[in-house]
Amino acid sequence: MSFTARQLREGLGFGALVEDLDPEAMADEATRQALRDLWIDRGVVVFRGLPDDGDTQIALSRVFGKPARHPLKFAARQDTVDELVDIYYVPERGDIVRIGDGPSLGAWLPWHFDLVYVDRINHGGILRPVELPGSGGTTGFIDGLEAYNRLPEALRDEMEGLYVVYHFDADLAGLRYGNTPGIVLERMNASAMTVMSKRDDLPPVAHPLVFTQKETGRKVLNFSPWFSLGIEGMDRAGSDRILGEVLNVLIDEHHAHFHQWQPGDMVLWDNWRIVHCATGIPAEQRRHMQRTTIEGDYGLGRISDWAEQLEQA
Numbered sequence: 040m041s042f043t044a045r046q047l048r049e050g051l052g053f054g055a056l057v058e059d060l061d062p063e064a065m066a067d068e069a070t071r072q073a074l075r076d077l078w079i080d081r082g083v084v085v086f087r088g089l090p091d092d093g094d095t096q097i098a099l100s101r102v103f104g105k106p107a108r109h110p111l112k113f114a115a116r117q118d119t120v121d122e123l124v125d126i127y128y129v130p131e132r133g134d135i136v137r138i139g140d141g142p143s144l145g146a147w148l149p150w151h152f153d154l155v156y157v158d159r160i161n162h163g164g165i166l167r168p169v170e171l172p173g174s175g176g177t178t179g180f181i182d183g184l185e186a187y188n189r190l191p192e193a194l195r196d197e198m199e200g201l202y203v204v205y206h207f208d209a210d211l212a213g214l215r216y217g218n219t220p221g222i223v224l225e226r227m228n229a230s231a232m233t234v235m236s237k238r239d240d241l242p243p244v245a246h247p248l249v250f251t252q253k254e255t256g257r258k259v260l261n262f263s264p265w266f267s268l269g270i271e272g273m274d275r276a277g278s279d280r281i282l283g284e285v286l287n288v289l290i291d292e293h294h295a296h297f298h299q300w301q302p303g304d305m306v307l308w309d310n311w312r313i314v315h316c317a318t319g320i321p322a323e324q325r326r327h328m329q330r331t332t333i334e335g336d337y338g339l340g341r342i343s344d345w346a347e348q349l350e351q352a
């Protein structure tokens with residue numbers, strides 16, 4: 040084995056830290072398979088000590104799958120895939136939120152899966168900081184697989200076979216489920232407003248509330264608070280009760296890992312089980328991250344026509 044993996048934190052039920060991967064070994068098939076097995080087993084892998092550049096990030100990402108095109112890149116060229124997506128927050132533009140009496144925050148995102156608002160959810164991604172703020176800016180991760188094991192038995196039974204409906208919504212402060220108390224959206228950035236204007240081009244979709252990880256047979260609590268509208272075929276009160284209970288178990292920060300970024304870190308996550316969030320930075324600071332998108336399809340998402348009833352409820 041050409042690397043060693045350690046726990047991210049004592050007692051944390053997911054995640055791994057790899058600090059000694061030789062970049063040359065990324066070409067070795069046995070190492071590649073061992074890295075893929077680690078990703079599927081632990082859900083989040085923090086790589087430290089690799090060369091701090093986009094080419095290494097792309098090469099590492101390709102160990103886990105092909106690069107995927109982002110479906111919201113409406114204007115992107117159709118013949119290429121930009122393997123690195125830039126995620127900027129600069130004070131001149133960018134979403135700004137405030138929570139209660141707290142300071143204004145940029146680069147803040149609620150708990151979510153990436154691309155849960157389309158039927159084909161990407162399998163994962165790797166994040167790397169390019170420019171870090173002077174303070175703040177951690178990324179939170181919670182494991183839906185570990186969370187499933189914390190659910191009460193009766194709720195697990197009730198969740199079987201249910202689908203949750205999702206629709207794209209750029210409003211960080213208007214979540215139907217899991218909205219942060221006291222949050223105010225002070226400014227929505229221009230590109231989010233553009234995407235919102237094309238929201239009708241993105242049909243609502245449904246994803247199962249529970250599914251079984253193919254490689255291991257383990258069950259995953261599959262719920263993204265951001266973008267969720269409710270349970271397909273169920274009225275508002277029924278959805279609120281079940282998803283409220285689910286949220287209480289899933290979004291428990293005792294079971295979260297909040298990653299404090301260091302230059303050169305590359306963090307891989309399995310987007311089919313890990314919800315993540317961004318805790319924000321002081322609104323006058325800057326942050327620049329780059330992310331790869333790893334292709335895949337778990338085959339369980341589909342377009343849903345239930346959303347109109349949920350959106351009006």
Ligand SMILES: [Fe+2]
Nearest residue numbers: 151152153315
């Ligand atoms: Fe994300």
